[in-house]
Amino acid sequence: MAIRQKCDKKRKALLDATLTLVNNNGFHAAPMSKIAKMAAVSPATIYIYFENKQDLINQLYLEIKAAFSAYAFKNYNEEESIKDSFRQVWMNIADFKLNQIPESNFLSQIDNAPIIDEESRLKGLKHLQPLLDLWERGQQKGVIKLVSPYLLYAYTIYPLAFLSNMKQKELLILSENNLEDAFEAAWNSIKA
Known part of the structure; x- marks a missing residue:
């Protein structure tokens, strides 16, 4: 159960980072690398949760x-x-x-x-x-x-x-x- 909760936290962190970056900089100025950095995950982690941007x-x-x-x-x-x-x-x-x-x-x-x-x-x-x-x-x-x-x-x-x-x-x-x-x-x- 703790592993699942940890995964949900990472997914939420990625969604929150995307929301912030898109709102502040626009869609095109929110690259996956910035999203990953803001969410404090590796860029590869994004692809565990999402196919692409x-x-x-x-x-x-x-x-x-x-x-x-x-x-x-x-x-x-x-x-x-x-x-x-x-x-x-x-x-x-x-x-x-x-x-x-x-x-x-x-x-x-x-x-x-x-x-x-x-x-x-x-x-x-x-x-x-x-x-x-x-x-x-x-x-x-x-x-x-x-x-x-x-x-x-x-x-x-x-x-x-x-x-x-x-x-x-x-x-x-x-x-x-x-x-x-x-x-x-x-x-x-x-x-x-």
């Missing part, structure tokens, strides 16, 4: 996406009204993006650059299925505009990355009232 990035993305989704849907109750259900998910995502900064920054980079492969991107999208289902249910009930889920995401979820960025730069204080206003603006942009 692409596999490492893909697995990091999928783990962060899974954690993001678990966070986004905690206390989610699809029995509530469409707006209340969406509010719960939106507030959870806001909390994640505002407080899980390295992970949020990494996901933003992935959203804006072709870093991961298509198979991993599709697997990552599956984690958001409850939100897509909620929006579809809202559209069927005439509560949400009949537009693409990409537009719904662009107008409701994507602005949270901007708010997080402004908070990080200390240009915006996100009080409870500010977050509530931001949610209402997001909701008003998609409600039918």
